[in-house]
Amino acid sequence: MSATTHEPTTAPALRPKRTHPAAIASAVLGVAGLTLTAGIASPFALWKGKQAITAIEADPDDYEGRGLANLGRVLGLLGTVLLVTWLVLGLFTNVLPVDIGQVFKTALNQALGPNAIVFALAAIGLNVHFGYTGLLNFGQAGFMAVGAYGLAVSVVTFDIGFWPAVGISLLAPVLLAILLGVPTLRLRADYLAIATIATAEILRLTFGSVEMSDTLGGSNGLTGYAGTFQELNPFESRLDLGFVAFSARDTWSVLVGWSMVAICLLIVWALMRSPWGRVLRSIREDEDAVRSLGKNVFAYKMQALVLGGVFGGLAGLFLALKQASVVPTDYSTNVTFFAYTALLIGGAARVLGPVVGAMIFWFLISGLGSFLGQATSGIDPLVPTWIMDNTQSSLVRFIATGLGLMLLMIFRPQGIFGDRREIAIDER
Amino acid sequence: MRLRLLAWFAAGLAFLMMVLSPLAALADDTTEPAEPSSTTTSTEEPDDQGGDGETVEPPDGPYITVVLQDSANDDAPIVGVTLTVTAEDGTEVGSAVTNDEGRVIIETPERGAYEVELDQDTLPDGTELSDPDDASITIQVRFDGPNPGLFPIGVEEVVAVPFTDRLVTALTSGVKFGLIVALAALGLSLIFGTTGLTNFAHGELITFGAVMTYVANRGFGLPVILSGVLAVVVSALFGWVQERGLWRPLRRRGTGLIAMMIVSIGLGLLLRNSFQYSIGSARQSLSQYVSQGRRDYGFISLADKELAIIGIALVTITISCVLLMKTRLGKAMRAVSDNPALSASSGMKVDSVIGAVWILGTALTGLAGVLLAINSQVNFLMGFKLLLLVFAAVTLGGLGTIWGALFGSMIIGIMVEVGPLFGVPSSIKEVGALVVLILVLLLRPQGILGRRERIG
Amino acid sequence: MSADTEPARPSAAAPRPDLSGLEPRPGVPKPDPIVKGDGIRRTFGGLAAVDVEHIEIQRGVITALIGPNGAGKTTLFNLLTGFDMPDSGEWSFNGTSLQRVAPYKVARLGMVRTFQLTKVLAKLTVIENMRLGATGQRGEKFWSAALPFLWRSQEESNTRRADDLLARFKLDAKREDFAGSLSGGQRKLLEMARALMVDPELIMLDEPMAGVNPALKQSLLGHVKSLRDEGRTVLFVEHDMDMVRDISDWVIVMAQGQIVAEGTPSEVMSNPAVIDAYLGAHHDTDLTELDEHELESEAEAELDHETSTASDEHRKDAP
Structure with a gap:
């Protein structure tokens, strides 16, 4: 599990041909384009297919997979034609029951809106944990939950006022990080993963329990703590910039949220270029080497866990503020997994990675959701109901997320824009 | 070369989903409507919002829906009760009277928190709220479409059962639950032991077994037992396809264990949502053995199916352990899990051993799903909910050891079921097990039966 | 002898x-x-x-x-x-x-x-590997890390020492390369040089x-x-x-x-x-x-x- 450095092995004399990765990517994208992503993946399938063919022709002794690449290209071509047809028909005519302009607007709104901010903050935290330090925190939802409930419970149940409650909400993730870190940071990476995911679930179940609903609100959660935040809202009318539009309330949330993101990014940027950040990155590579040089690895891991946890708590705090309610189901393990997806899209161990990733993630998720939602609704839906009904259409994006996470991790662990040499993840 | 299978695997999954959905649609016609339990206020399980013959047309925007059923009277719908919805600021949004199904639908102007009040005077005679002082609930309207609310109605008859009897009952169901967990834990432990993969998609392998049983039973109309056998076979096949199409190519590429762990998270997401795509979010019942009366066996009373579940699990676990201890293949598996490099250099075909482990592991895990489906119901989340308990069981006993997995599972199973008798809130009885997981990591990370050298 | x-x-x-x-x-x-x-x-x-x-x-x-x-x-x-x-x-x-x-x-x-x-540390450059070895770095403390003026001069003197050692071990040409790209022997040298940074x-x-x-x-x-x-x-x-x-x-x-x-x-x-x-x-x-x-x-x-x-x-x- 530790990042053991292998001695470089000499190339074996006889190497079996291997299928070029781009050929596989092309075929997978081709299939995905025609099934899950309504054509959006298809142009990429074409591109990858071409790349694969070029590479195979350049190196026919090493690579095979021409058939697969061709399959990807054919499927990609079909999907692209389909995509172009959708777009043309949707944008310029009323033949289709789908308003492509609306789809783009929804997607863009989500990419710049409050939801993307929540995931950006959570992913910035995970970037500190996983991207820079190599800590597998699968309980970011737990940090978010204590941040959110720290605020809500303090105001609603204990009635201590808004600003002190914000302080508690920032302190709660620090405590959680210390409680979690002391037992688990000395253990192997996958133990930390299991311990954090279990803690997040314990928190979610406890916050939602019937028995403690007097204090914690049960499954209905808590409301009525965000008044002060809304009173501070200087916007009175809806903001409409043409390509995006937010309600007055959302405009305020978005302004506060992106400012929070900017401050967090600044902190991460400043810390990660310092010797402190260098120690974290070294721990990710090989903690025994760092130990042998006289650094207290445990203390650094703890600092990283606390810092990333506080960013996670901020995500929860912001979610609680923009939504004006905290509900336990908002802090399920899936949230952590989606934040990981966002981080990996943007590229781990890059300052801007989590933010770019969160925006792309929400753009794709809500664009796909909106498109398929429209395509499956109405009396005579575009997609026949025996293939997909309206309820099912909302699931396709999560299926696509799962597939996307797998493909990203397999083919581009460095993220969409990353440089392969610099990938942070223990790829091999 | 095998890498090509990766593509086929993904493509196969996509098509599997496509094939499953009409099948499931077929099955939908034959299912009973899901029963929203009215004794709890849990809204975590989305109710079956599909059209089970609603007489009220649901509106387009957000709305609150409440179904009143009397849990004291076999969940009979309660008709003619007035419910009033009030917004946060005190303005009344609307009120309605429950229909023949006990359902009301009240449209809300926008999302937010609403108070739903039940007029107790309109309750039929002989029916009353579990807590007459608590006639209103707050509902978070967070979606366009239905936002369910539940009222606890019907006083549970509290009969003073002696503590020892309750303990025996809890222990019995703990043993049953523990054995089911043990099957899944054995599967996880085998796979972890030989490949080092912490498989976050393992819960979905449980669900896979259950869903396959459901599809064979409801979709093709096969008897439950035959469906179960088929599901185990299909699970084994699924394991083999996964290993050949995904995990083996990744190992060949030299993909790290952490990267593989994240791949398994993606696979889990994909499968989980595919299951929901195919069978919907409601709990589905099989066609046979749904509700069985319990027979009295002196100390304990068990339904026939429970007895069968315990028997099947015990026999399977015993056979697996004998297989692992006595046969060549079993010894090979243990050798590979001890030291893959050494096994490879001593001429063992590590890849085929790992292939066999995947087949055995997923078959065992699928069987756990089948037994769970027969024991209660089928739901797309059932395996995912169990995943952490399986992890807890395996960690408790010591990662990668067979006896540890069995031992840990029994402890976890019994703890989950017996915990409520000793003060663990029953709505979160799993929490106790998870707390123990963390305590074990704190005090004895190698697990109770693990060797110290294995873990840092 | x-x-x-x-x-x-x-x-x-x-x-x-x-x-x-x-x-x-x-x-x-x-x-x-x-x-x-x-x-x-x-x-x-x-x-x-x-x-x-x-x-x-x-x-x-x-x-x-x-x-x-x-x-x-x-x-x-x-x-x-x-x-x-x-x-x-x-x-x-x-x-x-x-x-x-x-x-x-x-x-x-x-x-x-x-x-x-x-x-x-494969994904760090050779010089970063070396700098890590220095002890008592102010910039490695959490609270002063974000304030470069507190540690910059110390970092510069550490870098000079690291450069001297790299020159002595004939690794100065590899200064900006990722340590992962070094040969086995060069890694041994780097590890030794890095250990010397601890003095x-x-x-x-x-x-x-x-x-x-x-x-x-x-x-x-x-x-x-x-x-x-x-x-x-x-x-x-x-x-x-x-x-x-x-x-x-x-x-x-x-x-x-x-x-x-x-x-x-x-x-x-x-x-x-x-x-x-x-x-x-x-x-x-x-x-x-x-x-x-x-x-x-x-x-x-x-x-x-x-x-x-x-x-x-x-x-x-x-x-």
Whole structure:
């Protein structure tokens, strides 16, 4: 599990041909384009297919997979034609029951809106944990939950006022990080993963329990703590910039949220270029080497866990503020997994990675959701109901997320824009 | 070369989903409507919002829906009760009277928190709220479409059962639950032991077994037992396809264990949502053995199916352990899990051993799903909910050891079921097990039966 | 041993102690020991990997630790530096007891080790690897890290020192390369140079020659000697008998976890007990070549072990 450095092995004399990765990517994208992503993946399938063919022709002794690449290209071509047809028909005519302009607007709104901010903050935290330090925190939802409930419970149940409650909400993730870190940071990476995911679930179940609903609100959660935040809202009318539009309330949330993101990014940027950040990155590579040089690895891991946890708590705090309610189901393990997806899209161990990733993630998720939602609704839906009904259409994006996470991790662990040499993840 | 299978695997999954959905649609016609339990206020399980013959047309925007059923009277719908919805600021949004199904639908102007009040005077005679002082609930309207609310109605008859009897009952169901967990834990432990993969998609392998049983039973109309056998076979096949199409190519590429762990998270997401795509979010019942009366066996009373579940699990676990201890293949598996490099250099075909482990592991895990489906119901989340308990069981006993997995599972199973008798809130009885997981990591990370050298 | 081959020492260092008069027996007391250990014992599943009654390492000289595979040399290294916990025993460094002292504290005291399988930080550049080695960095404190003006000057002086060391180890051309792109021998050099950034009193090298190509070997030997000449103490594990003969002032021989012989290189080479226990019929053969296969499987076993343990590192002893 530790990042053991292998001695470089000499190339074996006889190497079996291997299928070029781009050929596989092309075929997978081709299939995905025609099934899950309504054509959006298809142009990429074409591109990858071409790349694969070029590479195979350049190196026919090493690579095979021409058939697969061709399959990807054919499927990609079909999907692209389909995509172009959708777009043309949707944008310029009323033949289709789908308003492509609306789809783009929804997607863009989500990419710049409050939801993307929540995931950006959570992913910035995970970037500190996983991207820079190599800590597998699968309980970011737990940090978010204590941040959110720290605020809500303090105001609603204990009635201590808004600003002190914000302080508690920032302190709660620090405590959680210390409680979690002391037992688990000395253990192997996958133990930390299991311990954090279990803690997040314990928190979610406890916050939602019937028995403690007097204090914690049960499954209905808590409301009525965000008044002060809304009173501070200087916007009175809806903001409409043409390509995006937010309600007055959302405009305020978005302004506060992106400012929070900017401050967090600044902190991460400043810390990660310092010797402190260098120690974290070294721990990710090989903690025994760092130990042998006289650094207290445990203390650094703890600092990283606390810092990333506080960013996670901020995500929860912001979610609680923009939504004006905290509900336990908002802090399920899936949230952590989606934040990981966002981080990996943007590229781990890059300052801007989590933010770019969160925006792309929400753009794709809500664009796909909106498109398929429209395509499956109405009396005579575009997609026949025996293939997909309206309820099912909302699931396709999560299926696509799962597939996307797998493909990203397999083919581009460095993220969409990353440089392969610099990938942070223990790829091999 | 095998890498090509990766593509086929993904493509196969996509098509599997496509094939499953009409099948499931077929099955939908034959299912009973899901029963929203009215004794709890849990809204975590989305109710079956599909059209089970609603007489009220649901509106387009957000709305609150409440179904009143009397849990004291076999969940009979309660008709003619007035419910009033009030917004946060005190303005009344609307009120309605429950229909023949006990359902009301009240449209809300926008999302937010609403108070739903039940007029107790309109309750039929002989029916009353579990807590007459608590006639209103707050509902978070967070979606366009239905936002369910539940009222606890019907006083549970509290009969003073002696503590020892309750303990025996809890222990019995703990043993049953523990054995089911043990099957899944054995599967996880085998796979972890030989490949080092912490498989976050393992819960979905449980669900896979259950869903396959459901599809064979409801979709093709096969008897439950035959469906179960088929599901185990299909699970084994699924394991083999996964290993050949995904995990083996990744190992060949030299993909790290952490990267593989994240791949398994993606696979889990994909499968989980595919299951929901195919069978919907409601709990589905099989066609046979749904509700069985319990027979009295002196100390304990068990339904026939429970007895069968315990028997099947015990026999399977015993056979697996004998297989692992006595046969060549079993010894090979243990050798590979001890030291893959050494096994490879001593001429063992590590890849085929790992292939066999995947087949055995997923078959065992699928069987756990089948037994769970027969024991209660089928739901797309059932395996995912169990995943952490399986992890807890395996960690408790010591990662990668067979006896540890069995031992840990029994402890976890019994703890989950017996915990409520000793003060663990029953709505979160799993929490106790998870707390123990963390305590074990704190005090004895190698697990109770693990060797110290294995873990840092 | 050889006063005539000895290069000029910096005048600051004390004259190298002469060990030739010491009685060549296991656990013999040294005139000025930097490390002293008693009754150090570590067992793995009933097998005693290390069982050392008494050990002393002389200050200011090069001591070689040799022995057949599975003799417990690396395990002893791990125990002394805190990377492994013994079942029993006590040992001290400069009079400070090191029982139950964490590895990072051991390093801070001035006792720094390298690893048999090099641990360079592959995704960091060579110069960043070097900078990490410097101790007492203000910029490594959380609260001052975000304020560059607090640590910039210190960072610059560390970088100058790192550049000097890189030039000395002929790695300056690779300064901006990722450490992962270095060859095996260059990694060994980098690891040694990085350890020197800590400015240790005692540097412990675990098989510094393994995997290094012959052209580099000679300069590595020179580097090790120059460490002693700076006044540092060197303890190294090695299979390459040429190196042992060439540069060490004192040799400790281990077999089956115990120290079986000590002495100057020439004494040890002619000690029948050593020849029996270790050298056998292959007296003059290069042991690295002889045991290549064995070494490989040993390394594999260790690798495998490392993947399953974080800090409980030890060498799996071949039966």
